[in-house]
Amino acid sequence: MSFVVLIVVFFSQLSVFFTVAATSTLFRHGTVIGFNQQTQTPNILCNTSILVEGDTITAIFGSHEDGSIHVPPNAEVIPAENLIISPGFIDTHRHTWQTTYRTIASNITLSEYFVRYSPLSEVLNLFSPDDFYLSQLVGIWEALNAGVTSLLDHSHNINSREVANAAIDAYTDSGARVWFGYGFDPTGNFTIPSRATHIRDLAGDQRLSGSLVELGMAFDSWGAVSETDLQEAINVLKNGNLSVLTTHWLDAQWNIRHGPSLFQRLGIINESFPIVMSHGTFITPAEYQLLKDYNHYVSITPESEMHFGHTNYESDLIMDQAALGVDTHATYSGDMVNQARIWLQSVRLRSYKKILDQWKIPRLSPMSVNQAFYLATRAGALALRRPDLGILEVGAKADLVVFDGRSTNMVGWRYPVAAIILHSHVSDVVHVIVGGNFIKRDGKLTAENVANITTEFARSAARIQEEAINAPYHMEGGFVFNPVLPPASGDPVDVVIGEGTGY
Structure with missing residues (x-):
């Protein structure tokens, strides 16, 4: 195999997992959940744009500042009028x-x-x-x-x-x-x-x-x-x-x-x-x-x-x-x-x-x-001692989650944080950006091999589960927790009319 072919194969394999690395992205005129450092509470910014350059947030500005902020000419502009832009969640x-x-x-x-x-x-x-x-x-x-x-x-x-x-x-x-x-x-x-x-x-x-x-x-x-x-x-x-x-x-x-x-x-x-x-x-x-x-x-x-x-x-x-x-x-x-x-x-x-x-x-x-x-x-x-994460502010890492504020379960919101915490679900997540790269875009993961990997995983899981579910369950005392304490079971609940629930 020639050197050129090897290089092509190498980069084609990398593209299986990632889209091209981010350069600049401008989310234009969305609702941004910023952060008030003094009160340590969300700072809601309406009709606001976020500029991402590389892996970093470099500007957050209102529509009245549109003409005064330098946006790189090659930046991708994403209209965000009906979107709620949140910092990424941290597990x-x-x-x-x-x-x-x-x-x-x-x-x-x-x-x-x-x-x-x-x-x-x-x-x-x-x-x-x-x-x-x-x-x-x-x-x-x-x-x-x-x-x-x-x-x-x-x-x-x-x-x-x-x-x-x-x-x-x-x-x-x-x-x-x-x-x-x-x-x-x-x-x-x-x-x-x-x-x-x-x-x-x-x-x-x-x-x-x-x-x-x-x-x-x-x-x-x-x-x-x-x-x-x-x-x-x-x-x-x-x-x-x-x-x-x-x-x-x-x-x-x-x-x-x-x-x-x-x-x-x-x-x-x-x-x-x-x-x-x-x-x-x-x-x-x-x-x-x-x-x-x-x-x-x-x-x-x-x-x-x-x-x-x-x-x-x-x-x-x-x-x-x-x-x-x-x-x-x-x-x-x-x-x-x-x-x-x-x-x-x-x-x-x-x-x-x-x-x-x-x-x-x-x-x-x-x-x-x-x-x-x-x-x-x-x-x-x-x-995790990473003050540059979990927050949308200039200088923070560009880890963003963008919600569809017009979904049937979120539309009509007045407070965006409440819309996310109490009304959103996974299908409302339109975009996910980590370090400036789109990992989920327009509602779909960007990795090109998701279908193949999940198919392989399904086969692997089925094989392992078939044996795992037959593992015996014996418990003496408190097992690994506390051998001095005896095991006990709570009273079962009943959800079926008549005798028994078919638990």
Whole structure:
């Protein structure tokens, strides 16, 4: 094959995933959800244009300034009169490799999840690196399609170099902004020293150089590995130039006590990287104070915490050190707007219930749509210590989500934030731009191979699901959570007239 042919093939393969890199784009005369830095609330700008040059927002201006702002002559102009332009949504907790499980775990408890579908089960043996690649790529496409431009992937499926490399390929091919939570829990024959060597090797990996993928660590085995292995993981955190540490934190009877006091004892609470602790179940005032003192965040995953029942009541009180996440998106919805909506209404419910229990009538809402929107955008950026994300302002990265303000469920809006949080759905997302590049345009993902990849993924998922659903479910005591506590079942509900519901 000639050199010229090789070059043509190389660039044709790249085009499978991406459109041509962005130069300049002007969204003209739309409704822009800007940000008031003083009040930390949305600043609604009507009849306003946004200029994107490269990967950065370079101008935001009203129609009265049209003649005074320099717009590059080659800029693409997109009329935005009926569009709502929002910052991209930021998901601070997701397991993209589990896309393969879609619908097969719809009625499980957290105990059953651990026994049958978690990395602690035998399920990882059903996946090849190619299976993981397909599952992660399709999972990220699901997020992008819904306007999630940045996500922290807790990749606890990593059991070999090949699987870790497949994850990086999926991330870079997707076009999303991804924090790779490289799983350090010693699954399979992939030891912590081997993981440490690989993650150091990745520092010079050309796939990551200049990409939207940042390298981090996901780790949950703090008390379950040898002191030597624990120190190896800590050394990587301190010296590996990682962008984030993420871990699961479910306290009290769940017995997964990975809160800030643990990291204080380990001497890593005041390093340069942020720590994102997912769930924060049964958080105490002392742990909350440590979050504030060292500026680390909890990722609240509302639908997950309801589905699995590990609660999130205390999270009502720590939202100034929290962002939102999705978690196991194959079991429920994978979009951040839905998480913000569920969280908003559940916080309201709990607040109203306290007032009603006092035989009083609620007068004011305890939480606003603006606050829900903040948690899904700006708070996620701050959790990852990226002040240039989750916000529309000059100098910020050009991560935008554009909604159709004239859809049947949104038309007639007066307040655009309320229109998004309470009335929108995924089909209203017209455009998604990440780093200045269109990832979704005119309602469709721009990757040219979506149909082929999803077809391959469907075959992979069907094969894996066929075996996964037959995994046995045995539970003694509290299983991995708390062996002292006995298992129990809640009273079943009845939705059918007569005896039984056919559950």
